Amino acid sequence: MEKNELVSLVEAERASRRPVQVRVCTASACLASRSREVAGRLRSAAGRAGMVDRVDVREVGCLRLCSAGPLVKVEPEGVLYERVGVEQADSIVGAIGGGRAEARIGDPSGPFFARQLPMVLENSGVVEPERIESYLAAGGYGQLDRVLRELTPEEVVEAITRSGLRGRGGAGYPSGLKWATVAKMPPGRKFVICNADEGDPGAFMDRSVLESDPQRVLEGMAIAGYAVGAEQGYVYLRGEHPLTIHRLRLAIDQARRLGVLGSGIFDSRFNFRIDLRIGAGAYVCGEETALMASIEGRRGTPQPRPPYPAQSGLWGSPTLINNVETLANIPAILREGAERFARIGTASSKGTKVFALAGNVCRSGLVEVPMGTSLRTIVEEIGGGAPEGRSIKAVQTGGPSGGCIPASQLDTPVDYESLKALGSIMGSGGMIVMDDRADMVDVARYFMEFCRDESCGKCIPCRAGTVQLHRMLVRIRDGQATRDELHRLERLCEMVKHASLCGLGQAAPSPVLSTLRFFREEYESRLTGG
């Protein structure tokens, strides 16, 4: 499609908008509580009320406060309805332009929203994930267009480096450096991979981003492809997320049809195509070398690094692998400028971070805050603290590779270094709040069971070590272990951590080590004599 055709498409999209927009969240959580039926009912209610030329019912992505879904937001009035039932649809339409609906009204200016800074999620709950026109009308693909016209690939890499962006998959490797490494490899076949194999228990950030604003990630990938000299991208996605697969597939098809992906993008000489690769449900395939093996059609097991993917990745070609959230940051960084982005966050951790807030907390959902925000702000202000007069005992970050941070450390700012110093990690963004009822030994046992089941079986420390660690933790939890067993547990943890081949095994002992560090008495009090 020619560029002027795209422009008229955007104009038509903007012109089609009616004065009032009723946005219905159709991300996984709200869909599961029948938000699509709510949307249908809202449409028919608007029709019956003769308001079709005034009211638009749009199915948007995540409105973030998942615990109060299904969520409906009416703009421009800015009214947020929570736990909307199908039967309340009529009254919501009736309340447009004055009046009161028989639905629970939320507080869009309350702490849950007010303390957040949506950047990666700026379009989430605003654009319609299944319609590329909606993304284009919100300025989407504007940065790809600008980059292709105005910047050299080197300047794009430069901008990402200056922004200080670090990988959002968990390890926090400087993104600019990674891009530069791939860009500097000799020209030839290169690849860009979007790692969407989100599998930490309790984590749903990447899935939500892809369900809510898939085009944004595609745009980020295309810009990355231009910067490093790649013409082919892959999104590696979990088979367990059918809605994400559906929306991404639709997004790729639409982008291809409009020519924002494909050959000669925006009348430039840049070609970029994106294909989906669906994983069969192995957690380890989120590890980059295992992920690439899986894309190549081989058994998804990690390989020793070096060589790093940037030098020799997919089919031996230089490959840039970035996480979903990292790529979703790219359009915003280029639009706002690297310097403005770098002003958000802390000295070493720039920008924002999306967290999936869940567990024993009043308000759970998708949260995006500037780096350096304290855990207390996230958990107590945004999340509203523990429910029903309970108190918070610990916050788990980083999933099975992370650790449990005790309530006494809640003033820790979330940045890569501070969380690491506490024996946890930033991780990809899972944040599980535990109240005073949590049994920390059992929490460690749970994560060890997860690692045991997800170990690929290639290296012995992880394959056989996690089995033994799990058995020891069961015995300690059940009061059937001696002090000797606890020592054995600690020594085996140390070996598995240092001797395992990949990140899964190396991090598998982290939940045990961090609960031992902060909640050691829970282990010791259960030991038996001998």
Place this chain on the structure above:
Amino acid sequence: MSVHTLRIDEKDVSARAGQTILEAASENGISIPTLCHLEGLSNVGACRLCLVEVAVVGGGTRLAAACVTAAAEEMVIQTDTDRLREYRKMIVELLFAERNHVCSVCVANNHCELQEMAVSQGVDHVRYDYLEPRCDVDLSHPRFGLDHNRCILCTRCVRACDEVEGAHTWDVSGRGTLSRVVTDLNAPWGASETCTSCGKCVMACPTGALFHQSSTVSEMIHERTRLSFLVDAREKKQWHA
């Protein structure tokens, strides 16, 4: 071709560019324990027994698998520290605990690399639970047998079959401790359509997992050097005895 000089166990050694730490060490008479490594096959760095300590700039060491880590200029390597000995012992113990390695009734008794490793690493008891899994024995092939009870998942058979024979009959199915080596798509070995019955997998096996059907206790002698003989003859045109 460039050459690196490095230090292994207080000894200055040289290594050709591209050589691994394991190769450099072995050329200089320094032995590093290995199980998944076999001359003639690619390296996968899976057993972790060849972990060595490499000094890092600014103090301290990092662990690296010698079989897959390239020797580099001015590397300082320790192959036999207390920490490494302890880790190796734990790894061997974990293997013994994982399946049913009962030497006294094993075809490979006295010809077993796992058994030798236990002796060389000073394993005198196992500190972990014996898992005693129920494992199958596949005797469907007319000449060879597969006893999963003895398998340590080193994948030497997989690599020998793929890289030397070119058949890729073997692979691994399942995950974690439930992983199993399989022929074809988990068909009985005797029903495999790709197996050429060449026996290279049996040659490569470090334990009694793969054996000749005629052998009984202590009779299974693997011919592990035959694979490197074949590979050297093919690739380097060297015919060593």
